[in-house]
Amino acid sequence: DTGVSQDPRHKITKRGQNVTFRCDPISEHNRLYWYRQTLGQGPEFLTYFQNEAQLEKSRLLSDRFSAERPKGSFSTLEIQRTEQGDSAMYLCASSDLVGDVEQYFGPGTRLTVT
């Protein structure tokens, strides 16, 4: 059973560009979560999906942030018109709807906006 994977692991972009990150959860995990972690802080919850339904998106940081999970498998997180303050680690996690309480995290995508 492979773990949660994220791609790319590192992304450097210029301010104003759009970026998209991908997360592949553990197979057959119903729930998928996105978090942002800035230096010296704990992860901050952004949004989550149950299958393809996005159940919580009020925590997305601005309307420049959006996420999709079109077929209930992998998910993408897009940031439009990036700003230097968007530089952070973006973490994805998944969990089973029944049974598991823990969320299994991926290795993260580190975004640097120059």
Add this chain to the structure above:
Amino acid sequence: AQKITQTQPGMFVQEKEAVTLDCTYDTSDQSYGLFWYKQPSSGEMIFLIYQGSYDEQNATEGRYSLNFQKARKSANLVISASQLGDSAMYFCAMRGPAGGGADGLTFGKGTHLIIQP
């Protein structure tokens, strides 16, 4: 709103000693879950232990135990017989009632634990 407070930014502990990492929480929910995660320098979050708000027994997982004091709203992590590989950031986290739209975890700022030989 949920809040997690970790008051120890950093700790130095001698190898083989036990260590207690502090965590206090604030919530108005009656049903909630408390978690501890470890984040080594590689960056990946590793689940350690979970305690449900209605669990009467303190959770244990190998060398990890969670000292849950509900009335004091504290959920301290105890690591027995610390090892060099325990050096990492440790985060306490909380989740609200299942299905309440609060399924994302709220994390504290973490404690940087360094085990010295």
